[in-house]
Amino acid sequence: LNLEKYRALFIEEATDHLAEMTRAIAALERPAGDGDAPRAIDTLFRMAHSIKGMAASLDYHSVSTLAHRLEDWLEPARARGVLADHAFGALYLAVGALEQMVAAVARTGEAPAERRDVLERLAQPAEPPAAADRKKEAGRRRRRPPRVGGRRRRLRPRPHCRASSACAPSSSTASSPGSES
Amino acid sequence: MSARIVIADDAAFMREMLCDIVSEAGYEIVAQARDGEEAVVAFREHQPDVVTLDIVMPCKSGLEALREIRALCPTARVIMCTALGQESLVKEAMDAGAIGYVVKPFRPDEVVAALSRALEKGRERA
Numbered sequence: 001l002n003l004e005k006y007r008a009l010f011i012e013e014a015t016d017h018l019a020e021m022t023r024a025i026a027a028l029e030r031p032a033g034d035g036d037a038p039r040a041i042d043t044l045f046r047m048a049h050s051i052k053g054m055a056a057s058l059d060y061h062s063v064s065t066l067a068h069r070l071e072d073w074l075e076p077a078r079a080r081g082v083l084a085d086h087a088f089g090a091l092y093l094a095v096g097a098l099e100q101m102v103a104a105v106a107r108t109g110e111a112p113a114e115r116r117d118v119l120e121r122l123a124q125p126a127e128p129p130a131a132a133d134r135k136k137e138a139g140r141r142r143r144r145p146p147r148v149g150g151r152r153r154r155l156r157p158r159p160h161c162r163a164s165s166a167c168a169p170s171s172s173t174a175s176s177p178g179s180e181s
Numbered sequence: 182m183s184a185r186i187v188i189a190d191d192a193a194f195m196r197e198m199l200c201d202i203v204s205e206a207g208y209e210i211v212a213q214a215r216d217g218e219e220a221v222v223a224f225r226e227h228q229p230d231v232v233t234l235d236i237v238m239p240c241k242s243g244l245e246a247l248r249e250i251r252a253l254c255p256t257a258r259v260i261m262c263t264a265l266g267q268e269s270l271v272k273e274a275m276d277a278g279a280i281g282y283v284v285k286p287f288r289p290d291e292v293v294a295a296l297s298r299a300l301e302k303g304r305e306r307a
Contacts, residue, residue: 053286054194
């Protein structure tokens with residue numbers, strides 16, 4: 001196979017796919033865009049799938065690994081047609097990293113370095129907890145203050161920092177894993 | 182006369198790669214399709230010996246196109262193109278009548294072997 005030809009095709013098509021992914025994210029972010037969410041998530045999934053296949057064909061394993069992780073990460077959201085608000089940060093990061101990697105291929109013709117930071121971020125699920133679980137979790141939080149030093153502590157916001165996050169319960173009880181700030 | 186093939190994949194890169202492999206092996210590519218819908222139209226129009234269908238495609242997935250093609254022609258020979266991790270979809274496709282599958286990234290020898298098997302099996306089915 002003519003590697004030069006396929007490398008050029010990869011750069012061209014992956015760049016188009018990443019632009020389409022950016023448009024899909026913009027569609028997901030539109031307040032009235034809920035009706036389009038399943039289509040936008042499906043587009044993101046297909047583009048990631050396609051980039052994975054092309055990169056694997058050229059032995060750009062770092063790119064195919066990241067695209068594959070993104071594809072897997074999107075799968076539950078694709079099945080439900082909804083992407084949780086907290087998942088957008090990871091999505092931006094992943095698409096941005098893929099853009100940088102494709103640009104690096106265009107510059108050097110070599111496989112770019114692996115992005116472990118993004119792979120780790122995508123280890124957190126994109127899927128919001130199921131509604132029932134969220135309800136249960138909220139009830140559990142209301143009933144049970146966090147444990148401090150083996151004893152339960154009742155949280156009382158300190159008057160001088162009522163609006164400050166310093167008074168919020170610790171992150172392990174206040175937010176779901178993978179939540180974005 | 183060489184066998185006539187329709188290739189369907191939404192990625193131009195993959196279509197190009199399959200076309201190179203398939204024509205190098207001496208088969209004739211009669212049409213290329215960018216999604217499942219185009220694949221069904223191409224099948225109707227060209228009545229090829231074999232269709233290769235990517236599983237993940239827009240408009241109509243490879244599985245949907247496979248079912249439509251098999252409904253149009255129960256002896257149609259369809260090879261699914263799949264990625265690692267899509268084993269359940271491959272099983273679904275085989276149950277729906279696909280005659281074989283190839284896994285991406287494509288290896289020329291595997292693609293050619295899958296095409297030969299499909300043509301051979303097709304002769305047995307006929």
